[in-house]
Amino acid sequence: MALCMGVRPPLFRHFKTVSVQSKKPTNIFNLTIRSCALPRKILQRSFVLQLVAEVKQKLSREHNNLPVGKHGRDDEEMILWFLKDRKYSIKDAISKLTKAIRWRREFGVSELSEESVRSVAETGKAYVHDYLDAYGRPVLIVEASKHIPGYEYEQYEDEKLCVFVIEKALSKLPAGKQEILCIIDLRGFRTEHADIKFLTFVFDAFYYYYPRRLSQVLFVDAPFIYRPVWELIKPLVKSYASLVRFCSAKTVKEEYFTVDTVPASFRVGK
Template identity: 25%
Template sequence: MSALRKVGKRGVEEPSTPAQEDAKVKELRARLGPLTGRSLQYATDSCLKRYLRARSWNLKKAEKMIRESLTWRATYKPEEICWKDIATEAETGKVYRANFLDKQGHPVLVMHPGRQNTSMREGQIKHLVYSMENAVLNLPPGQEEMVWLVDFKGWTINKAVPLKTVQETAYVLQNHYPERLSVGILYNPPHIFETFYTIVKPFLDPRTARKVKFVYSDDAESMKVLDTLFDKDKVDASLADDDFDLAEYAKLMQSDDEKAAVTWNLRGSGGGADTPRPIPNLSTLKLDTVNSSSRYTATITTG
């Protein structure tokens, strides 16, 4: 009996049992060779498994992907970004980690694009990377994914981020944080955003695009998505105008910076919250556009 089963039009081989998945992980680790320091700490078995899943268990593609991530992390040093590096970006509450989990135990990143307060691409991406690292740092045991709740209150096309920023953001999130998104909720996006989304969607991996759900407060069917994911009182609080307290959130993030310093042993390596590192310009990255053949529709899905 074959240890793997063939799926898909190209006959991609995927494991069908946990033991077969572990064998793939072991083979990927052997391909990577000896790792040290933070690279070794990052490349856990569960991490390698995420990269394999993201590349449909294709060892060659997964190896290329994680090698690029390890290089990016060694240069960008996302674990060393601290609150004071992104405090200006964060002051309006445009992106923050909620103080609750969804019903399945996923951390929740709340995003309010209508609160955009800066125009510098590097700072905006740095803030998002910091938020991702913080959410990962606070994942409950056994949990690997998070939920994004994007509330479009106050958003206009004038506040849309430039396409270059969207492209770089998609590249970083999909290539360096694979299989971290459980579901992305787009709450009450205006009609014009649907046109904007048709431009953005080609930059999304099809696996990611399928996790994006459009939810409208005046559509009872689509609102079932929120009811399935969240306790009503908690999600309502995150959609309120007074949902964000900068002073309290700053204290939480500064405390988490200390936790990150311990987790990554930053104090002993000259890094940490007190010694932030400069962040390179992401415009030098090679950006690979992922083409999707599926046509965008505004149909709400819950699967």
């Protein structure tokens, strides 16, 4: 403490022990030392910004073939998101981020539009709800009974619709919100609707390319025959399995929406 206060500490010498007794009670003084450091929040923000800058520099030096701009190697918002996902590990964030940027370019995410997915979207198998849920989250709805793998559309078409609706849901995020709700309506589900490969793609997309964007997944009125399907999928979806909740259509209506905002398919029983 003496050093911090600019006072040179005395040199150690040999002293005789002297016992001193005081007749008066000793006054006790509370010594408060105030830190001259910046507030913790400012320090944390400064540290995070430094990490973002370091990631940008490394990406520029080591991955300069990646695109720039929105969702590119210099997108600070995207860099920060992946840093949070990887618990601020620069090495891990760069590894996952470069994979996501390459995937977006190869998949053609920026080229997806209402027109490019119109035919498969008209099946009604997946769409973004017009209203937010009761917790202020955009809502992505999948009606499993309208999906028959390989029957009318190639899997790539379904994957494009999947990515398009994820992007659309994220574009509806209100200020301060960062996650979306996914409702998988399993009413009317039969064995011919099972598509383990496609469902794995959905969870992989959220894990690798849209980390921490999925708040919860509701499996609504899952029939008995769906349980074996879920047991096969569960090990493949990693930590996202913990986000899954099996519930009823009644629960969806009462807990997640108001009378005015409940999706049309949940207003009356199928």
